[in-house]
Every structure is written in C-alpha cells, then in structure tokens.
Amino acid sequence: METIKKAFQYWSNVTNLTFKHTPLEEPDIDIQFIREEHGDGNPFDGRGSNAAHAFFPGKNSISGDAHFDEDEEWSLYQNGTNLLAVAVHEFGHSLGLGHSRSPGSVMSPFFEEFNENFTLHADDIKGIQSLYKNDPSMEINTNVTSTVTISSLTNSLNISTIAVTSDPLEDLNGTIAEVTSETSTTEGTKNSHRKRCHGNTKNCKSDKNRRKHKKHKQKSKKVSKKSERRNTGSDEVDGEFNQDNDNRTSYSLLRNDTGHVKKKICHLKFDAVVDGLNNKTYAFRNEYIYEVASFNIKRRKIRALFRKAPANVSSAVFHPATKELLIFKGKQIWKYNGKKLKKGYPQNITDPRYREPSASVLWYTGLILQFKDNMFWFLDERTLILSDGYPKFSGVYWPNLPLNVDAAVWYKQNNIYFFKDTNYYKLDIVTRSIENGYPQELAPYWLNCRNNKRSKKD
Template identity: 95%
Template sequence: MASVVILRFVVFVGVLVSVSVQRNIRLNQNRTADLIEAYLHKYGYLNIDDGQRGNYTEQLSQAVRDFQVFANLPVSGTVDKVTLNKMLVFPRCGVKDIIRRNGTSQHYNFQAVGKWNKIDLTWNVSRYHAYLDIDLQMETINKAFQYWSNVTNLTFRHTPLEEPDIDIQFIREEHGDGNPFDGRGSNAAHAFFPGESSISGDAHFDEDEEWSLYQNGTNLLAVAVHEFGHSLGLGHSRSPGSVMSPFFEEFNENFTLHADDIKGIQSLYKNDPRMEINNTVTSTSTISSLTNSLNISTIAVTSDPLEDLNGTIAEMTSETSTAEGTKNSDRKRCHGNTKNCKSDKNRRKHNKKQKNKSKKVSKKSERRNTGSDEVDGEYNQDNENGTSYSLLRNETGHVKKKICHLKFDAVDGLNNKTYAFRNEYIYEVASFNIKRRKIRALFRKAPANVSSAVFHPATKELLIFKGKHIWKYNGKKLKKGYPKNITDPRYREPSASVLWYTGLILQFKDDMFWFLDERTLTLSDGYPKFSGVYWPNLPLDVDAAVWYKQNNIYFFKDTNYYKLDIVTRSIENGYPQEIAPYWLNCRNKKRSKKD
C-alpha cells in the first residue's frame, strides 16, 4: 500500500516519499493529491472511466501534461509548485477545459461547442451582486456583450419583463446546477453552452469572489466577456492572451478580443452585422436588424407592407417561435433551487439592501446639482446644463410616488436599454434605478418635446419626430442636413412610431396609421388607413410604441401598456397591464403612497 502512495506522489508532487515519512505529512500529501486528482477530473483532463483501463499512474501523468500544455506551463507530467499554484490558487472559470465527445477530447486553440439558432439574443440579471452598484453592474454586462456583437451579426437586448435567453446571477456555493462555487479564489464563474435545456446560455458568478469594476480584485468586465463567450458556444482556448483562456489574468483596461477569440466566434456566427439587400426588394426600404431576428435573408416588399406580413413573417417565425416557446415553457427560474427564485418578496429584500447605497447616491446627486426641476418638485434636480442623470428615488431608496404615474410620449430601445420620452426629459426605464436626463443634454438641437422616436439597431441611428419634422442622430451627433421637413401631404404628426420589420416606420395618430420611408420621407401607397380595421383591439391614439422580441409590439396608452402580436394582429391575453410595476419599478402601491 505504501508503494502505491509513493508512486502516486512521483506523479503529483515530483518528490519521492519514503515509507518512513511521518503519518501527518503523508495525510497532508494525500489530501493535496486528492484535490489535484479532483481538479483534473472536473476540468476534463482525466476521465473517471480511465481509472479502469491500463496504468492509472501513467494516465495521471498524461493528464498533468495535458493541463500544463493548456496552461502554457513547462511540460513535465509532474506537479511542481508553479503547476500546483495554477491549479489550486489561480482564479479561473468553472467550465471544463477539454470537451470530450464520443470518448475523444478536443484539443484546438479554440473550441466551438454549440451555437444559437438565432442571432437576436436577450439577457437579464435576475440576481444582482449585493454590494456592487446595480447600474454599474448593468453597464459592465452590457459592455461585455458588445465585445461579441462588434465582431459578429449578433444583437443583445436587455429584457427585464420576460424570460431571457441568457439569465445572469450572482450566487454562492451550492446553487442547484451541479457546479457549486468554492468561495473566494479558484472557481470564480461559469456559464452554460447554447442548447434546449432551461439553463442553456445562463451565466453564474460567485458572489463570494472579490469582484471589481476597475482594477483591484477579479475584474467583472473581463470575466463577463469570457463567460458570455461560453453562453454563445465557445469553449476554452489555450492561446496565450485569449479572452477564452480559462485563467483570469491580471486585468488590462485596454484588453481586446484575441485573434483566436474572433476566429472562434466567427466560425459560429457571421461577422457581417448587416444583412445584404437582395435585388428583388422593390421598395426603397432597408432590411433592418429586426429581420435578422426573424431569420429573414431577403424580403420582396410589395406596395403594401401589411400584405407581406401574413406570408413572410408568419412563415419565417413559425419555427423560431415554436422552439423559443418550448424553451420558455421549460425554463425554471429557480433552476431546481427555490432559494434562488427571484420572487417579489426576495426582490423587496434585495431592494432593502440597496437602501443605504441609494440614499448616499441621491444625497450626493442633490449636493452636486443646481437649478430647478420643471416637471415636479419631488424629483432630484438636474445641474444647470442638464448633463447629469437624476435618480428618481427618495431617501428610503424607493421610487418616488409621482414617477409611478408617468405617461410616455415615446419609448425605444437604445444601446440595449429602454428609454421613455416625456416632455423635455428622457427616462431610463425597466431598470432598478429609474433615471432621467434632459433630452437636449443628450441630443443637441433636439425638439423640446418629442412626439415619437425610433432607434434603428442596424444603423445605430435615432430618429426623433416632432410636428412634420424628423431629426436623425448618430450617437449624440445630429446628422448633416437635419432636421428635415416631411412634405408628403398625407403625413401627420405621429403620436407613436415603431420600426417595422422591413425597415419602414409604422406610425399612428388618432384612429389612423401609415408606413413612412425615412429615406424618401414619403408614405407607402394607399395610406393612411383606419387602425380599427387592421388592429381591432388596439386603443385609439396610442402614446408610444416599441418593438419587442420577434413579432410583438408594446403599445402605451395613458398609464397602461398593451402587447400586440403582429402576426395575428391581436392584443395578447392578460393585457392591458399597468406601466408602473414593470417599467417604473413601482411594485408596492401601499409603500409608494408613503413615499
């Protein structure tokens, strides 16, 4: 028996242990050997079944060599101090390094494990880190997704109202997915590859880790970029400097995707962010990124956009909607562990933890800002040029009472966030911290009050409508030649606008609707038409609209919102619903009355 122990440590520690070694030293060595062996099993270097075949000692040695190759360490087959430190101390991802298929392991610089069958992906954070600022967490996660969208045709949208494709959680220890965290150090995060499981694509971060949004500690941005690579289908890379390396190196604020990362992700998804327009397109409209989410490569647009709707969208979305519906019905929010379920009770408990932080932020904002708020006296004040956001929370950290009665003039998704326009302000909604800013502080020369707005995700351009004029912004900059006057005599000032799947702009006013081509500033033939004929359950004179997911549009009217299925042209069951709980985070009426 002693000889077996000796042979084992020739492999693991590279030290020949004599039979006369004291018992307590031998026990410590055995414990270390067990940890190393468990590590090699966990990360794919040593198959459990391997112990039943051939020389187990040689298999252990080969597993160590494989690890050293993957970790770019000197290859010896024995575990020296450097190898041991890399294994048991160095922060790393919890996903396997070597993916085995049919009994054989994959040894590529990059590993492409799977992919999504769509390119418009959604995400949400269902469990935030308790001690990091929530807005900074959201900003960091959004930025991490941009690393991948910048080199592919993928788009990522924050969807706090429905189950996302990628659910993000900060959790600790055992959490119901079979891959428990181990506290600070070593296993810092893990994610799941695309697939049909309810947990496919999800990303988990160890809340006990010393996370940092800057330099000290384990950098959240770098780790999130890595984990989202797994969520998209990439395995680990053994290329030095690769984002998909399993080991989290010292943070470099200027880090970029390695050539190996780009090659890997582009082997799964195209690198062209905009689809080509086929010569069969007969109108002057462009194919927006909305068509990408419908898997539509070419659309023959006739004179009436609604005529194309029944044949094109219904056919192209049927398969995608079925697959997505199956996943959504199977997805379990708690992932087998009810402690992780984000119920309203848990959310209120979580919000309470943020009370002191929100209070400090609000007071700091009030000290910093000057001038008056013209909307109502209860909001925090903007500074004199309106360049800072105001947090719309009172000293207890709850959403202020009057914000819960806010009506929307326009709503749109800009940079993976949802914004609502009201009078001269723009509000970031569907977020824990409801914030606002003066429109003209963001978009120079914009109208004081916006009638409606549309963000085009393919061109990254924001269109603002007021009266019979249109403003077009690329980022914060007004494009040359704008604002422009819309001279088509059939045109009226719209109360709501939304980007249609063909690239035309669907607009509403009173009981009429029409399609506008923003390049020619003309209406489609045969329009305007009566809304009641084509959208029978839609209220008249809606205030705002935003495209949501693949075949849904949210319409806003007074303090309610409606979810419309554009294929059936009907309002979904259960609607209308109140805007306040879901878009303004006003979840407790009794509490809001005391604010």
C-alpha cells in the first residue's frame, strides 16, 4: 500500500489534489491487482508483456480505474517490473493525462529502464497542472483490491483481497492506456479487447452509486470534464459565432419572415457533426458550418470561424475535456483551441493504413473511432497511429450500420448517432447495433423543420 500511496504523491506534490484510501463501493479510482480475463475485456497475459492498464476519466463505471497484472514479477527495485514507476504512469492516465512525446517523461508510452530516483518530467508537470491549476483543493477517493506480493531486496508488501467476476458483455476492440514490462524497444501503447459494464452484471457499479459518483464529480469539478491531456487556452467560439462583426464573420439566420426554417435547409446533409462546442451542436456541410439542434438554425463560412480550416471537411470531433476541435480532411488533421489553430497544425497522418474518414467520433477510451466505406479503425490523435489490427470490417462489429456513413457524433455524452444522406441512426452501445425505430429523418430534430414531424429525442 505504501508504494501506491507514494505513486499518488508524485501527482499530489505538484497539484492541489489529495488522495484518500476509502472503503466506498465506487471510489474515484479503483485499483485492482488481477490476472488474465478480469471483466474489462482487456485480459492480462501472465508475466511479461502487458503489465498494467488504466482508463481515462469519464462517466462510465470503469472510468479512472487502474489494473495491474497480478502474475507480473512486481518489484520495488531493479529486478522485475518496478511497481512505483508503472503506478505513477497509470495514475497519470487515471487523472486524465495522455501519452507524452517528450523523452524521459513519466507519461511516455515507453517503459524505460529502472531509475531509483526518477522524477516527473517538466512535460508531466505542465500537463497535470493544466488540468487542475484552476481547481480548489480536491479530494479523490481511491481503493486497492486483490492480492499481490511486491518483491524487493529486503521486504514484501501485501495488498488486500477481492473476487472478480467477468462481465459477459463483449465490447468492440479498442485501445486503452497501458504499459509493457519491456524496455523502450517496445511498441508502447498496445491494443486490447475491452468490455463495458451494462445492465445488472455483477462487475458493474450500481446505478445508485453511479449517480452519487457523478454528483460528487460534478460538485468537485472532477477530471471527467477535463480528461486526456491539456486545455491550453480558453478562447471561445461562441462570441464570434453570434456577433456580426464584419463581412468575414457574419452569419445567416436561416428562417423566413414567418419564423419557419427555409425549405432548402430541410434537405441538408451533414459532412460532420460535433457536440459540446460552446455547449451547442454544429454540423459541417461543404464550406459552411451550421448551428443545429436549435430553434435558431444559423450558418456561416467555416473559414470565417476557423481560420486556415479546409473547406468540405471529411469529418470532425470535439473533445469536451480539452475543448479542442479536430478536423479531418484527406490525410491531414487540424486542431483548434477555441477558434485558433494550434501551432504545428495541420499535421500529416502518415500511418500507411490510414484512409480519409467519412465519419469520426470520440470513443470513451479517448481514441478517435473512424469509418470509411465498410471499414473502421481507432486513431490515437497524439501519435497519429492506428491501433494494431485495424482497419477492420464494420459489418462484424456494427450490425445494421449503413455503409459509408456521412457523419457521427456522441450526442450530449449519452448516445452515438450516425448520419447518412438525410437520415440519422441511433446506436445501441450495448449491442453495437442500430436501435429499433431508426433511421429517422434528420430534418425535424436536427434542423427544426416545422413542416416535418418532429422526431422523438432523448
């Protein structure tokens, strides 16, 4: 337990965070030492290779949790796999940090040789402080479960016990943050099969506890609102969108004198959809961006709002934690913080497996799920590398999903919707199939066309 406490101290020493061990059924960070298949769809493989993995903050029952392979030869010194170094790395993910590209960073995807006196890299400190610098003192509850013996030159550390029941619901392949017990010659982040807790399975946390957990996180401005890496600016788009400052940034209110949406808008198709930008929903089409799912449907030129952006974007994603907008066109990615293009962008995506996506959506692992024709894959937006084993055929994993969808969005952080032509589809996340009653026309809800029957929406 002392090693786990010490690992958290690396992060509390440079933030206002306080970590407290708790017997709560649903701690903020649930730390488990378990072996092989253990219910999250990412089975461990015994000693060597995959040593640990962690989940980014969020609203899922497993969000923030960290798992360590019980069969690993854990050590406090050079022999075996050093628990302290791995734990500091994994807890960084639990707090919302992604992988760092800085050599020597604790958050590097490469597990380097043991250094007894290792410290946080400047990039690690900058990253964690960017997530929590404006927060007051915050307490995060943690819990350690299962059995493991930590070997060292002089002593051992025993950690408490738990029985784990596998979740029988299989989710699709994805990548979570994990490290290997190899040296820096390994591939770093690897793929895994993930499962999520749904329904009343034994491995799931109760709805009551989940609501209490969500309320606690909202009250204390938890990392679920800030996950993965850093928010480097607060330049909002909303003021620019709603102010007719000049001809370049003016917008069109797409209603006629009677208050009805102009008929031509009711036949609009979407190239991309993002939700959460200024707490609103936007759709891209050709050279325009539209404020949709609103009574006042507005339109303006994409490049008037996002300078140097491509026209006719292929797909886009808004990250609610970092407040960054990602735009994809061809084999390039543009990244905006507010309306400002981040330095170094656009960047080329050079992975030979990558194709221009027709639809993109931020997956709950922090990766970007992308589709093209009958294929799909996961892209790490920091390394710009596809997960191992991808692309894959979408029909096997996404029953009833039409081929070559036009756009996708994780709407209100509750449901995923796909768009094809003038229709939209709601995804059942448990079965990964389209729910009954879909497709529906997108115009009534998303474009508020009164001459169409308004769709029921949740």
